[in-house]
Amino acid sequence: MTALSPLESFSKLSEESSIVSKSPALLAIEQLTIKLQDNVILSALDLALNEGEILGLVGASGCGKTTLLNAIAGFSQPSAGKMSIAGKILNDDQRHVPAEQRQVGMIFQDYALFPHLTVKENIAFGLSKLTKAEQLEQINHLLAILKLTDYQDSYIHQLSGGQQQRVAIARALAPKPKLLLLDEPFSNIDARLRNELMLEIRLLLKQFNMTAIFVTHNKDEVFTFADKMAVMAQGKLLQFDAPSIICQQPNSYQVADFLQLGSWLPCKINLAGAQSLLGKLDIENSHNRQADLVYLLVKPANLLLTINDSTNSNVNSNLAMKANAQVDYISVTEQGYHYYLSSLDDVTSDESMAFNKLSLYSDIALSLKQQVTLSIKPHHFLFFNKS
Numbered sequence: 001m002t003a004l005s006p007l008e009s010f011s012k013l014s015e016e017s018s019i020v021s022k023s024p025a026l027l028a029i030e031q032l033t034i035k036l037q038d039n040v041i042l043s044a045l046d047l048a049l050n051e052g053e054i055l056g057l058v059g060a061s062g063c064g065k066t067t068l069l070n071a072i073a074g075f076s077q078p079s080a081g082k083m084s085i086a087g088k089i090l091n092d093d094q095r096h097v098p099a100e101q102r103q104v105g106m107i108f109q110d111y112a113l114f115p116h117l118t119v120k121e122n123i124a125f126g127l128s129k130l131t132k133a134e135q136l137e138q139i140n141h142l143l144a145i146l147k148l149t150d151y152q153d154s155y156i157h158q159l160s161g162g163q164q165q166r167v168a169i170a171r172a173l174a175p176k177p178k179l180l181l182l183d184e185p186f187s188n189i190d191a192r193l194r195n196e197l198m199l200e201i202r203l204l205l206k207q208f209n210m211t212a213i214f215v216t217h218n219k220d221e222v223f224t225f226a227d228k229m230a231v232m233a234q235g236k237l238l239q240f241d242a243p244s245i246i247c248q249q250p251n252s253y254q255v256a257d258f259l260q261l262g263s264w265l266p267c268k269i270n271l272a273g274a275q276s277l278l279g280k281l282d283i284e285n286s287h288n289r290q291a292d293l294v295y296l297l298v299k300p301a302n303l304l305l306t307i308n309d310s311t312n313s314n315v316n317s318n319l320a321m322k323a324n325a326q327v328d329y330i331s332v333t334e335q336g337y338h339y340y341l342s343s344l345d346d347v348t349s350d351e352s353m354a355f356n357k358l359s360l361y362s363d364i365a366l367s368l369k370q371q372v373t374l375s376i377k378p379h380h381f382l383f384f385n386k387s
């Protein structure tokens with residue numbers, strides 16, 4: 001996850017906790033269905049965004065993220081559903097407001113800036129309805145806020161990727177849209193600069209109280225940039241909430257698995273608790289949720305590692321414990337060694353309980369195929385059905 005300073009985390013959390021809806025949604029989408037060449041691409045999708053909120057849209061390739069942006073921008077016509085911005089209906093059974101009348105700005109992945117125009121001329125594009133004096137005032141204001149004044153007469157190829165992106169944002173903000181759509185805005189930015197730029201642009205959008213939706217393949221960008229997160233799969237919205245809530249309480253196996261919130265331990269729940277190859281897990285109300293086979297979401301920090309090595313004095317008390325896992329994969333990361341562990345063949349008679357790719361970070365150096373003992377720290381267990 002992209003690291004935030006404590007202050008940034010605090011301010012982001014305060015913002016997240018204050019996003020409770022008090023006024024009608026700026027963007028309201030109800031039961032939106034889009035068919036392209038007779039294929040249903042978006043299916044009965046509901047979404048509401050308040051003024052000033054930034055939404056990060058994630059989902060596997062082909063799930064319909066760009067199709068949703070295009071529908072909001074007015075580039076494609078829904079086959080059913082209703083959509084409105086600031087109370088103005090854009091689409092319903094009778095209406096389809098054309099793109100140019102929607103007050104929606106769009107920033108494309110490659111920015112689509114005009115190479116033959118200067119920075120200033122690029123920003124002026126779309127301001128033709130204003131007088132020359134009004135245009136100049138608006139352009140100078142944006143140049144100053146986006147720190148582009150010194151580059152106003154430069155051509156696009158003379159700018160860095162980050163500067164080009166700021167021009168694209170200035171051009172999109174110039175006509176004062178009610179909603180800004182950004183398709184993978186950070187994918188062309190050098191990883192080293194990305195975090196800094198995201199925080200800068202987030203602050204800027206907040207200054208304008210701009211409502212925005214951005215598409216990304218990188219969930220870490222959502223944590224840094226967005227107030228809300230929408231997880232999509234196969235044209236449907238799986239979960240929509242603040243990113244911190246989705247991380248702590250994913251609503252399905254699919255969401256937790258897509259966001260890689262942890263790894264999976266098969267368990268069987270009966271009156272005694274949850275049975276797994278890492279021992280019995282005490283859970284509340286297990287009589288309410290007896291289930292054949294469920295999957296426990298295991299965050300790396302909740303796994304405890306014991307080395308099965310008689311020379312290690314720290315683990316003498318555990319010498320009687322039998323190894324239940326082996327190391328399958330090792331990499332070195334900032335958080336220590338990263339291991340994938342799988343269950344040993346002889347620890348279960350039931351294949352369905354076997355685990356693999358349990359993810360664990362540790363400072364202890366292990367070798368491939370080394371046998372270890374794993375256990376789970378007691379915590380609020382999250383179990384999911386796979387289907």
Ligand SMILES: Nc1ncnc2c1ncn2[C@@H]1O[C@H](COP(=O)(O)OP(=O)(O)OP(=O)(O)O)[C@@H](O)[C@H]1O
Nearest residue numbers: 036037039041059060061062063064065066067068
């Ligand atoms: N013009 C079109 N005609 C028919 N099908 C289309 C058209 N455009 C997109 N699709 C299909 O719609 C589905 C969703 O595409 P879309 O581009 O919205 O996905 P995405 O989530 O943005 O993907 P990616 O993350 O790869 O950009 C895909 O299966 C795609 O093949």
